[in-house]
Amino acid sequence: MQYILFLYGDEEAFHDKPHAEQERIVGEHMAFSQALSESGAMVSGNPLGRPSAGRIVRQRGGSQLVENGPFSDAKEQLGGYYIIEASDLDEALDWAAKCPAASDGAVEVRPIWSIE
Numbered sequence: 001m002q003y004i005l006f007l008y009g010d011e012e013a014f015h016d017k018p019h020a021e022q023e024r025i026v027g028e029h030m031a032f033s034q035a036l037s038e039s040g041a042m043v044s045g046n047p048l049g050r051p052s053a054g055r056i057v058r059q060r061g062g063s064q065l066v067e068n069g070p071f072s073d074a075k076e077q078l079g080g081y082y083i084i085e086a087s088d089l090d091e092a093l094d095w096a097a098k099c100p101a102a103s104d105g106a107v108e109v110r111p112i113w114s115i116e
Contacts, residue, residue, distance in 0.1 A: 002043060002112040003092035004083050008076040009105030011050065028100035036084060041095060045082035076105055083112065 014022065029047075036042035048054075054069035082099070086092040089111070096107040 001086060001088070002083055002114075003086050003089070004081055004110050004112055005045075005092070005096050005099060006078055006108040006110070007080045007082075007099065007101035007105065008108065009079050009101055010075045011077050011079060013075075013104075025100060032099055033082075035098070036082065036095065041084045041086060043083040043085055045080065047080040048078060051077045079105075 014025070017025075033042065033045060036045075051069040056067045056069070058065045058067075079101070082095075084092060084095055086095065089109070092109050092111075096102060096109045099107045101107050
């Protein structure tokens with residue numbers, strides 16, 4: 001079964017870190033991606049652009065409403081995702097616990113429904 005791991009973190013705190021620390025964190029994600037790939041669990045994954053570059057679109061009363069980001073007052077923003085293949089939720093949770101984002105942010109694990 002496929003699961004999506006949503007990665008949440010404090011974007012401003014990341015950008016306030018020294019460049020070497022940012023590179024270390026990115027390196028940890030690259031190593032995690034490699035471990036997922038080598039195990040056969042990796043389906044896909046990508047970082048997301050800054051929340052301020054995003055938009056929310058709603059249709060209300062026949063009109064299109066577009067709102068600029070960021071979209072939450074919370075410190076932690078959605079910053080990326082991995083889609084993995086896991087035998088069950090426990091295995092997906094084990095991968096989420098190994099994700100670098102779990103150490104200073106949060107990783108949300110959700111099953112992906114197949115509509116084939």
